[in-house]
Amino acid sequence: GTARKERAPMHGSSDERTRTGMSPESLKRAFVDSMFYVQARYWEVATPHDLYMAAAYTVRDRMLERWIRTAETYRKADARTVCYLSAEYLLGPQLGNNLINLGIVDSARQGARDLGIDLQEILDQEPEPGLGNGGLGRLAACYLDSLATLSIPAIGYGIRYEHGIFDQKIVDGWQVEDCDLWLTNGNPWEIPRPLLRYPVRFGGHTEPYTDEHGRFRVRWVPELDLYGMAYDTPVLGFGNDNTNLLRLWHATAGRSFDLQAFHKGDYYGAVNAKVGAENITKVLYPNDEPEVGKELRLKQQYFFVSCSLQDMVRVHLQHAPNLEGFHERFAAQLNDTHPSIAVAELMRLCLDEHGMDWERAWEITRRTFAYTNHTLLPEALETWPVELFGRLLPRHLEIIYEINARFLDELRMRYPFDPERVARMSLIEEGPVRRVRMAHLATVGSFAVNGVAAIHSELVKSTVLRDFHELWPEKFHNITNGVTPRRFIQLSNPDLCGIITDLAGPGWARDAENLRTLEPHADDAAFQQRWQAMKRAAKERLAARIREATGAVVDPQSLFDIQVKRIHEYKRQHLNLLHIVALYHRIKQGTDSDPTPRTFVFGGKAAPGYFMAKLIIKLIHSVAEVINRDPEVNQRLRVVFVPNFNVKNAECIYPAADLSEQISTAGKEASGTGNMKFSMNGALTIGTLDGANVEIRDAVGHENFFLFGLTVAEVERTLAEGYRPWEYYRSHDELREVIDLLRSGLFSHGDPDLFRPLTDSLLQHDPYLLLADYPAYVEAQARAGDAFRDPAGWTRMSILNAARTGFFSSDRAIREYCRNIWQVEPMPVSLAAGNGSVP
Template sequence: MNSNYLNNANTKSALKTSMDYHLRCSLCKETPSKDCRDLFLATAFSLRDRMTERILETERIYQVAKAKRVYYLSMEFLIGRLLGDTLHNLGLFDLCREVLEETGIDIEEVRDQEKDAGLGNGGLGRLAACFLDSMATLNLAGFGYGIHYEYGLFKQEVDNGYQKEKPDNWLAEFSPWEIKRPDEKCIVPIYGRIEHFQDRAGEYNPMWLDWKVIMGIPFDIPVVGYGGKTVNWLRLYGAGSSTDFDIQIFNEGDYFRAVEQKVSSETITKMLYPLDTLKSGKELRLVQEYFLVACSLRDIVRRYLKEHDDFDDFPDSVAIQMNDTHPSLAVAELMRLLVDEYALPWDEAWEMTRKTLSYTNHTILSEALEKWPVNLLEQVIPRHLQIIYEINARFLKQVADLHPDNLDLVRRMSLIEEGENKMVRMSHLAMVGSHSINGVSALHTEILKKNNFADFHVLWPERFVNVTNGITQRRWLLKANPQLAQLISETIGDSWITDLGQLKRLESYAESEDFQDRFRRIKRTNKEVLGRIISRTAWVSVNPDSLFDVHVKRIHEYKRQLLKIFHIIYEYLQIVRGEKTPTVAKTYIFAGKAAPGYWVAKQMIKLIHNVGQVINSDKRLQDILRVVFLPDYRVSLAEKIIPAADLSEQISMAGTEASGTGNMKFMLNGALTVGTLDGANVEMLEEAGEENIFIFGLKAGEIEEMQRGNTYRPTEYYRSYPEIRMVIDAFRDNIFCPSEPGLFQWIYSRILHEEDPYFHLPDLLSYIRIQDKIEEEYQSQASWTKKAILNVARSGKFSSDRAISEYAGLIWKADAVKCGE
């Protein structure tokens, strides 16, 4: 198909011709076809034809404009299903729906043929996917680099309330979006040893010898900006072996060991995040992180040198963003490339490295800031460890010169954590090697500056900036909630699709009876759709007129699923004991995965199921309360849950959630938020207005003061408040495990006598009170709907377009490049 054809391809007849062509010539199938899988592939191939032409044209425009290129390095990209996004962004969704309807096929059946890409775990990956969409929509030369995992995190199944992990082989069925590029593969050296030599001038010249080779094979996935003018790409690297055997092993006659060595190289990118509790898992995870940065940086340098003869313009032509600490080895790898392979002097290479790299921190929790054992780095990447030590020595000299008598400061800021087992602090490496360090919400950034990275902030205050996270409205409203998107466009026009601030114009409709009625009917339709999913996957029937109270996210103690369960137990016991007459029917919906080795998180899932089993089988509550856990939380499921939610639970302990993006998606789709003053909730309160959000609990400063003074005594709360005592005693008394006595005794003991690091009890009473207020508010549907509409209208700040514009202006210094029609 030539480019002239494709330039005029946005007609129904052209799309149908293209799909028929691929059915016959790409799939060798008769036309017309009724097979939804065949139709999915034919549609995807037809879209890829159009994107390929635009990729080539976009690249030509970037070259002519000498555009600064932004490279986003991330271990995760949760891009979900791409068919719907691509159709919307190319402006072909309605045409495609009509073509399929003429063959008697619903487009939703075709979209359901696509598997979610298993390229991530949670919020980090969903954020990265939003950022790629925004970079393309804003006409930035922005590209993603990640790993081509064959298996995703895991497919979650539930057996008797317990999480069971099943392989998530998302690539078992062919992905039509990927373009394999074996001609651009990278050679990655690994393992080996360092020999200490001198060059002819007598300068130290270390040699990395006896290294093994991994091949990085790129797979490109097109990323279409809205309107289809700009098409960037996400490049994922899969690990392959060298085309040659280890000839020495082969010549020794051990053919099978030679083959085994080839196969072991290819396992590096088999699965996302291997368990790092075992040495083998730690090593594989480190190898994955190194593999990502080695492939990415070699490719970035290769692309740069296609247009330049030296590195003088490197920082002005290239920006590299490290998404969290996982890619922080980019600091050492870029230095290695510049110094070892391109013979730049250390100081010059260091200046280029620092000006090119920037670092986004995504966590406040100290245990989540990666550290790698020195002995493991020495085994896997000995040259990089040597470079890290050199960086550290020069950095600590700078610190010592400024503070000659403060050895404790030097120790705190060192890249190396001393001890019996020395560790490399990867966040320190990322900060020292970057010109910009950013948090992802106003509160998070302030906590980083005052607590986690206070010493670095004092040294380099100019490097610390805030860029609050955002989400793409194209996926999380236009695609996920098409009826609401249509209502908005009919009311204020469709400019909100690329300028979310335009939603502000909905404020004047918040009290319109007609608009409220249409808004409510859309919400109820979405609840009916989710209700059918719940019935099919969780075997629980729910009332679409009940309040859908939703807590969906990764299962972790700091996200406080347990606090939500405490409230449900309290409400249940009050009702069955005759202490409360319910006025609102409620459906409590949970979803999320627990890390396979995280016992407490997996017990949370079991607890949710047991509480649900007791409540759902209690005939006294048949039309009053329901508790549901939806298995295998993923992007495509989130797209069904979020539009149906009435209430969004964002109840992490204040000072623990960096930002959150689920909270923004719920707000955009007309759910009210109940939450602590944590992460981006603080800014959501400012935008929505305190009368349109439900805030409770201790503030981050209050918790920090209690932690510092060690003044929190759980037993005092237990003795002082009968509401708390009622809830905690339920675990001691086996109310929710009558056939398994003692199953949840650990919660009773842990909260009261061991530890409650996430302050459940101090926040429980406040949470109960705010839930009572929510129940009261929900009884006035006009008032509730007004608040919901105002939340949608005031969600403009939380677009990833705004976030990416801030990155481009504050950090990358990259300008948009106007691509053609």
């Protein structure tokens, strides 16, 4: 239906001189123009979606002049450029963020109001580009925002998945995956570049030949070729005119290949090949750990890496006669091992396409790449069967073998009496199935390796890459993750933004250390009141959203205790559940001593093939059903699961939290970034000494953090000594009663078997030590509950959390990458100083 009332807008504005003025008048005029000339609709029949599209095009016009000026500036200056290579970008909705970064939120709201439109209604129309699974993809999006804000010449390269992360529906308490359709109504932010295409080849074989100088060379005779086409999205900086490029690749069938097949008369074969080629960028793999041996996944990785490197080579050759100096023009960051085939691809380009000798090619390659590790979980370390690799990328396998042969020769010289070490460090894992170890390839082929939180970087050095650290200690760095305060404070928490701006001035959003100006007001009663009102309003907004999404009614007065993140056993959503069931049990027994009313909020997606994670979602719903229905309990406890946790929902959830659950087994969560978003928004953390929790606790003050649980060293010791979870079950009465309740059928309509896989796993193996940590967790929860009953004390801690988490801005993280790894300098862009290229 149409959303418009009656009033047709008037043409004729005060600043017609500029097509892209920022006043409400200019914006209105441009909006009406876009509705007609781009969206091809007229006022009286415009739907809410039309309004969104017209608004987006209006904003995009204002981005494009900055973008073009930026490209011009970087090009003229011949600037050193960061290339961020990532298979995932979890961008979230663009319109609101772009309004903020352009500094025109008020102007846009005013313009919309003049037209009788609610800006929020327009913002709500935007489907989000969910081109990522979780933390790693969202980190890439935060880093793009900070790179532009810090005026760093940078390009994000990735994959334009037609279907991003699935939509999560809940049916009878179970997760059901639904297809993500973010592109179906059109994407106004991207600019297709049909002429910017690169060929990408697969399969076939290699053959030796002698070139015109009599040198031995190798030629790859592929079986299949296709094209990668660029789709460009501009990325605005905040508070400057820099606008960087996110370039995502879309796969299409190669024309020459098509023609060949057509000429052979195999029409259907040709069409099929086209379909096969286009499958490569169809869908994001919805796992937050690698799918073993999935051919299409390796194709995706090589496809986007090859396009990106060819694009970088093209740019380089505009300034230079050959690939010498490539590593001086570009620093290429590998976001985990997903793009690590880039090491072999750049070698191939240098050797086979540009006639370079091995030593020189290797020197350039090693000085181009840097690698970020995001996980220590052994099952998440990528390896590819040699057989599959050789079938898809025969030339790359040869190159990897050659890299390995030379590397192992070096190792044998260095460690002549230690063949086991040499075997451990090989790029090839020997065994019944030989496999390529992508983390080793990335480490050997890079000039820097970093972890994503202090404790994680230490563990990288002492565990998964220990031998490499002993060989090259200076290669290893820590860069603790960060998150953008623009999206995760300014956009998602306008009331908090107002409070900070009143005290610190508007500069805090570019310099998050300014959040410290809140600190002296932590005990001020009037300030505390304003803070509580802010939190209260955010909780009411979330309560409304929960009611809309699930029908559940929750009380904004209660303690909002929230755990949102991918569902994984190591993240221990089921530890949270054990505590909830314990509280329930106490109320039913009349032994309850913690009268703090609580609302437990969960959210997160499970990988479609991860049975235990899906069972945890079912258990959350089952516990919720029993608790929320029981009048004896539901005045004190409520449990809700917010379906389809994504960036849009996240923006509503973080500001509403009182307590943030960061309860992974110590040593398992590389960093976490949700922990930072919660804390910045004034939530207190209950957490283990894992990932960035350690640094958050040090930053906010130990007295403002609810710590519990085994340390990494204690986890190791417990496992080494032969951990027997059964003994915790036997000796801890309440824990036993809680687990017995789960096994009783109480939460499963009498079926005692439904949750058996979970309880059996806990009692028999408990690889993530829930039972060992249970007593300490419950005790820390009691401290949190007590503390919440003192509003002044709690508010003080909440303020101090927000005040002291400026360190966790992604601007700080990007500054560290620039200085310590990339050696790249800011290149500010000025729109005012420009001339000519913008009409």
